[in-house]
Amino acid sequence: MIGSTLLLLSSILLLAVLVNAADLYKVLDIDRSASDKDVRAAYKRLSRKYHPDKNKEEGAEEKFVEVAHAYEILSDTQKRQIYDRHGEEGLKAHEGGQQHHANPFDMFQSFFGAPPSGQVRKGPTSLMEMEINLSDMYTGASVEFMVKKRILCDHCRGSGAASSSDIHTCTGCNGQGVKIVRQQIFPGMFSQAQVSYHTQRYTLEVPVGTPEGHEIVFEGEADESPDWEAGDIVIRVRSKKDSGAFRRKERALYWKETISVDEQALLGFERNLTHLDGHIVHLKRESVTQPGYVQTIKEEGMPIYEESGRGDLFVEYNVVLPKSLSPQMRKRVAEAFRGEHIESEKPGKDEL
Numbered sequence: 001m002i003g004s005t006l007l008l009l010s011s012i013l014l015l016a017v018l019v020n021a022a023d024l025y026k027v028l029d030i031d032r033s034a035s036d037k038d039v040r041a042a043y044k045r046l047s048r049k050y051h052p053d054k055n056k057e058e059g060a061e062e063k064f065v066e067v068a069h070a071y072e073i074l075s076d077t078q079k080r081q082i083y084d085r086h087g088e089e090g091l092k093a094h095e096g097g098q099q100h101h102a103n104p105f106d107m108f109q110s111f112f113g114a115p116p117s118g119q120v121r122k123g124p125t126s127l128m129e130m131e132i133n134l135s136d137m138y139t140g141a142s143v144e145f146m147v148k149k150r151i152l153c154d155h156c157r158g159s160g161a162a163s164s165s166d167i168h169t170c171t172g173c174n175g176q177g178v179k180i181v182r183q184q185i186f187p188g189m190f191s192q193a194q195v196s197y198h199t200q201r202y203t204l205e206v207p208v209g210t211p212e213g214h215e216i217v218f219e220g221e222a223d224e225s226p227d228w229e230a231g232d233i234v235i236r237v238r239s240k241k242d243s244g245a246f247r248r249k250e251r252a253l254y255w256k257e258t259i260s261v262d263e264q265a266l267l268g269f270e271r272n273l274t275h276l277d278g279h280i281v282h283l284k285r286e287s288v289t290q291p292g293y294v295q296t297i298k299e300e301g302m303p304i305y306e307e308s309g310r311g312d313l314f315v316e317y318n319v320v321l322p323k324s325l326s327p328q329m330r331k332r333v334a335e336a337f338r339g340e341h342i343e344s345e346k347p348g349k350d351e352l
Contacts, residue, residue: 147233210237
């Protein structure tokens, strides 16, 4: 009985330790198996998101402090091992009964390479033009794209030496694709960083009704450097100009429809037009359609960005003339244009 009780108590204590150990991982929204790179990436993303200078929502500052505390422990190999095994109580015991927490704002400045003044120096913005299908702008879509950029080696995070004799092969990237960036600070003193080039995959979320030239910002995803916080990648989207397809002008859509002169332009017609999202627009003309005539179809244009409603669709008709007319067609044209009734033609004497 006593053995069973002790076993139960041991299981409860172990479960409590595991739950406690998972708390800081939950703060950073990562798994317990996360790598050092994952920990850094999570802190980079969340510390910017909840920084009080950028996020004025209630609770943002408390969240910013929590993220800094979690990163302080999980980025330190020894502290992380103790935390994983014994939780924060184990860390307190290891540190003599008290935990000394770093200033979260100092940690933020140190991480992003901010100058002593406290103002973060931000790197250059990378602007990219991207053409996407008009149908994606109409319906909204997720579009994947690749960016080749310069990153700091995750192992040494760009730390270098003051002279070229200190340069060594980085154990984090095994010297593959590494470039030494060397910059003079003072006469005879240089700063160095080990960087590599990496192709990163991103997903561009295209909103419904995206305007032409709309810009979508990926914060802090441009080239990395030890001398500044990474700048932003800005994607400027425009629709592809495909021949024989829908065209766009702001919230209006334009379509060219080709019809024949006989039974369609003269006598009217009905036909279906497949829209950008696959739904059918019914085109109908009961009277004569002149070449270049533009038919307006209300609320079949582009969705209005961040608003309700749609623009209009304008259908321009292109009338194709035949190369020759049959006797029956000649009769119908004459009746339509001159009101004449023409008897069926009979061969003349010279045709016998």
